[in-house]
Amino acid sequence: MNTAGHSEATVHRGLELTPFRGLRYDPDRVGSLAAVTSPPYDVVVRPDGLHHLQSLDPYNIVRLILPQAGTPSARNEQAAHTLRRWLTEGVLTADTDAGLYVYEQDDGDGMIQRGVIGALRLSDPAEQVVLPHEDVMPHVVADRADLMRATSANLEPLLLTYRGNGSAADTSAVLDRIAQQPPLLATTTEDGYRHRLWSLTDPADVARVQSDLARHQALIADGHHRWATYRRLRAEHPSPSPWDYGLVLLVDTARYPLRVRAIHRLLHHLPVADALAALDGLFRTRRLEVPLADALAALAEAADAGNAFLLAGDGAFHLVDRPDPALLARTVPADRPAAWRTLDATVLHATLLDHVWHIPEDDPARIAYIHDTAATVRKAERDGGTAVLMHPVREEVVRDLARQGVTMPRKSTSFGPKPASGLVLRALDL
Incomplete structure (x- = not known):
């Protein structure tokens, strides 16, 4: 079958999504869950948006994903110190059980996007399991790598898309059923989006999702620099290790089409x-x-x-x-x-x-x-x-070029809605 517009004939191994113990804010320790979230680091309009997010709550996630100090090394040390302090103080706590996470965004105007968050095995480019469509800037990859090394954490998920087959056995069917249950958290951010998160820990459900995703490949919709960072850090650490995986959100665009902006x-x-x-x-x-x-x-x-x-x-x-x-x-x-x-x-x-x-x-x-x-x-x-x-470029053009292995100029597209940062983090030393 064709997934994300790409032939699966060349796929050697499909998507391998693994449960993890998520780090989440203790709602009793923060002003509100909405006040500690942020758009992805590269969407924050600096310095205006940065200062606004910092003022919302002293524990806003922007203090980790965009730390402020005089030098790059000082910024990364500050982020690592802040993360350790929040863990010690119980502001961030690790879920007891490892699991996948069902994540839903609702714009309040009829648009719902639902996907699954997990730790994805980092495939080699030759496997054509995860396909980029944009070039990256080396200095940004180096900056993100320094931050991830310092914090030993994936602070925000990438957005990947695949195309399901609509059967009762695919991932979306599991997510739809889980979404009928009370969520772990629900909050509405300043942009009017409602965010809900559920844990998916039942072994049978996890196995169904893993089995379905193993037949698919994915297109990077948002997070090319973080994907390149994941791959760089994996190469630095002997395998097997937690660095063999990276935090992602996978969305079935056959069910939930994304919007493409410039x-x-x-x-x-x-x-x-x-x-x-x-x-x-x-x-x-x-x-x-x-x-x-x-x-x-x-x-x-x-x-x-x-x-x-x-x-x-x-x-x-x-x-x-x-x-x-x-x-x-x-x-x-x-x-x-x-x-x-x-x-x-x-x-x-x-x-x-x-x-x-x-x-x-x-x-x-x-x-x-x-x-x-x-x-x-x-x-x-x-x-x-x-x-x-x-x-904005048309989505079909993006997919066609990715299928051909041709990357677009950097920062060519903005797929959305993007996942909010701060709802669930992955610590690599858990």
């Missing part, structure tokens, strides 16, 4: 006027004196016809489209599939960043990657930089 770019030290001047004769540019929603609608319409971007930061929006074909021929590598060559993210990185604006894609002093559209615009206007707003 990740935007904030170009530091590049005023909009300079960015536009460099595009003269290379792209068509049009100034839009309209609200953000209307500008995004114009971007969507232009993206249907070809590569298109929105620039912002000077109080208006500038629609950039119709690139010069000769420019693309000179700058976009020709040794990749056509679906990759025509991606907006490919043209942005290969043509605009590399050849027009001369901005290194992995230099945090020059470029930031931000999920929130309005926040990207606000920060560009405040800092005098340029926001580059992207139109």
Whole structure:
């Protein structure tokens, strides 16, 4: 059968999900469960979002996933010390029994996403069990690896997708039955999402889930850098060890389709006027004196016809489209599939960043990657930089490229809804 859009003929071993003793907040020790959660570390808009989360509760998970100190080593030491202190004080406690966890998100408007959290065996790329679709930035992987080494913990789950077959024997059938029981926890976060978590410890249920998932492969929907971090740390530790596994959330997108959103770019030290001047004769540019929603609608319409971007930061929006074909021929590598060559993210990185604006894609002093559209615009206007707003790529394109083994440019997509961080953690020394 086809899972996540990929042929299973090349799968040597399927997904191997293992129970673990989750670390969870003691609700009697925190203000509220909602106040200690956070979006994934790379979604938090720094410093605005970071400061807000820190102010919600002294035990907010952001103090572990984004510790603040003067140097990288001091930050990681602080996170490790904070985790040990919370464990000693009983703020975080380990569940008595090892299990899988059923996790549900409900946006209150009819969208429900349900999946299973567990410790997944880290497969080798040649096995094609877990398929990435984006490149990663080495400095981010190194940063996450340092944090995981210091804390000896998986602090937040990756989001992986697979496609079930809808039978009564598959994982979703087990999760649906468990979800009829009282949850371990239920909370509603500031974004209006309701989160519920159940433990799945019955050996028969665990075996059914494991047997079903062993027939599937998965696509990384969110967490490429953490997956690369898991693999790096596994290579550092003799096997077998707890580092052979990493914390993941698996969602059956045949049952619960994910939403795909764009990740935007904030170009530091590049005023909009300079960015536009460099595009003269290379792209068509049009100034839009309209609200953000209307500008995004114009971007969507232009993206249907070809590569298109929105620039912002000077109080208006500038629609950039119709690139010069000769420019693309000179700058976009020709040794990749056509679906990759025509991606907006490919043209942005290969043509605009590399050849027009001369901005290194992995230099945090020059470029930031931000999920929130309005926040990207606000920060560009405040800092005098340029926001580059992207139109989301279609999910089928992502899957097709992953099936071919072709990775997209880094930070090309944002699948969601993403799991909230702070509901369940995995300590590797339990």
